[in-house]
Amino acid sequence: MNPKVGKQSPVRPIQLSMKPRLNAFPENSFVAPQTAPLQMKRDIVILQFLMALVVVSFLPLLNGCSRSPSPEEPVKESSPPAKDLWTCSCHPQVRQDDQGACPMCGMDLVPLRAVAPNGAVSPEQAQVTTIHLDAVQRTLGNIRLSPVEEKTVRRQVELFGEFSYITDKQIDFTWYYGGRIQKTLVDYNTTEIKEGTPLMEVYSDEAIENQRECLHMLLELRWHTQAEQKIFESQYGTNAERVSLVGMTYEGKNMEARLNAMKDRLSRIGMTAVDFDLLESAGKIRETFTINAPASGILLGTLPHVGSRFTTETMLFILVPLKEVWFVADVFEQDISLLKLGQEIALRCRTYPDQLFNGKLVFIGREVDPQKRTVKARFLVSNPDGLLLPQLSATGSLEIGTNQPQLAVPASALIDTGSRQIVYVETSPGTYTLRNVKVGPAGELQADGLTRWVPVFEGLAAGEKVVTSGAFLIDAEAQLLGLPGSGADPAPIKP
Numbered sequence: 001m002n003p004k005v006g007k008q009s010p011v012r013p014i015q016l017s018m019k020p021r022l023n024a025f026p027e028n029s030f031v032a033p034q035t036a037p038l039q040m041k042r043d044i045v046i047l048q049f050l051m052a053l054v055v056v057s058f059l060p061l062l063n064g065c066s067r068s069p070s071p072e073e074p075v076k077e078s079s080p081p082a083k084d085l086w087t088c089s090c091h092p093q094v095r096q097d098d099q100g101a102c103p104m105c106g107m108d109l110v111p112l113r114a115v116a117p118n119g120a121v122s123p124e125q126a127q128v129t130t131i132h133l134d135a136v137q138r139t140l141g142n143i144r145l146s147p148v149e150e151k152t153v154r155r156q157v158e159l160f161g162e163f164s165y166i167t168d169k170q171i172d173f174t175w176y177y178g179g180r181i182q183k184t185l186v187d188y189n190t191t192e193i194k195e196g197t198p199l200m201e202v203y204s205d206e207a208i209e210n211q212r213e214c215l216h217m218l219l220e221l222r223w224h225t226q227a228e229q230k231i232f233e234s235q236y237g238t239n240a241e242r243v244s245l246v247g248m249t250y251e252g253k254n255m256e257a258r259l260n261a262m263k264d265r266l267s268r269i270g271m272t273a274v275d276f277d278l279l280e281s282a283g284k285i286r287e288t289f290t291i292n293a294p295a296s297g298i299l300l301g302t303l304p305h306v307g308s309r310f311t312t313e314t315m316l317f318i319l320v321p322l323k324e325v326w327f328v329a330d331v332f333e334q335d336i337s338l339l340k341l342g343q344e345i346a347l348r349c350r351t352y353p354d355q356l357f358n359g360k361l362v363f364i365g366r367e368v369d370p371q372k373r374t375v376k377a378r379f380l381v382s383n384p385d386g387l388l389l390p391q392l393s394a395t396g397s398l399e400i401g402t403n404q405p406q407l408a409v410p411a412s413a414l415i416d417t418g419s420r421q422i423v424y425v426e427t428s429p430g431t432y433t434l435r436n437v438k439v440g441p442a443g444e445l446q447a448d449g450l451t452r453w454v455p456v457f458e459g460l461a462a463g464e465k466v467v468t469s470g471a472f473l474i475d476a477e478a479q480l481l482g483l484p485g486s487g488a489d490p491a492p493i494k495p
Helices: 035-065 123-127 135-140 205-246 250-268 273-282 333-338 471-480
Strands: 083-087 110-115 130-132 144-147 149-151 153-165 171-173 179-184 198-203 288-292 297-300 317-320 324-332 344-349 352-364 374-382 393-401 406-410 421-428 431-439 443-445 452-458 465-469
Touching (some): 205 250, 324 333, 344 374, 465 471
Antiparallel strands (some): 153 443, 171 317, 324 374, 344 393, 406 452, 431 452
């Protein structure tokens, strides 16, 4: 055994001194560990500054090497980036730059196609609005078509009004003399009378006095004529009779004219030639007179009572003939331009539902009712049997239009925006183009009155197919795509 290995030397303990050894490093050679990163950052900043200075110094050289544009070459301006718009499915007129809720209905906005910042569209899109739908979209939208054909379209305007007597034929009866009612000759319940029917018997002091004056003038004129005859016979002999007819004095002519005027007034109240003969021959004066109906018609109001006195200005009764009456209707302002004098109207009255009365337009009012926005129109209606009474209501049907066929489309194909009318025309299967049209008032066909048609004056040609069902869906799709639809400004109509 090795004696060195087998014999272990004793272990000495290590003594550590806690005092710092200040002399381990030379003076001013101590560096703190935190100062190394700060030194590195400072070097990086200095390096970046130097690189920037070099780049700035070489910029003039780089610009001198670039090609300057020639004066003839236009400078290209960079177009601004397109922006996205958001719209509402129910209110396509809503346009916003960011997504949010519709200010009108509160629905979430959907993205619209990207447009230029000024909102402009291409010239082709501004003039033509074309929408393409696939087979599934056409089926879901229930798209239906109808060809543009020549039809005879007639429009019916329904008018409501009431019958009225003709005011210019109304008779406000007054008598030629004042007097007193002696007797009424008709029942007070009588309203309809015929011409010549005795109505009342009257007594007049003025008429009796006129008869006495007439009798006095007759006697005086007879005496004056005999006296002139004797003078003529003494001067002219046998020719006195011929001379008396030609050479009557001024006094005699004046007296005869007054007598004729008095006879004419008395004859108007009912005195006949027999009465004048009795007055001249026997001096018989008539005390009472009978008033007859001057025409056939109905009495408005009541007759005066027995014993009541009246003057020449008193209205004894009102008589209205009913052989012809007026139908007075209210016409709305949008239908005034359709009226023309002489148009025929068919009237139905609830009092006689099975009878049809015909009338003719004779008057169109020029004053608009500010409350109902209507004007008065009068139609002359024949009433030979007197069935139509004043204030009875009736409904009239006025046909407007011509018998000449013209291009027409169903009314369901038309979209009326108020300022213009548009339709959608199928240019190819599944492709629809907006078309501005000029149309007339809607009406019905003579064959069937179920479908309403609209005559077309401009914008369509015979044989073209227009959308009659689903036109509003196509128009809404156009507006959602930002194309000019029914809400855009009107474009000129192309023939």
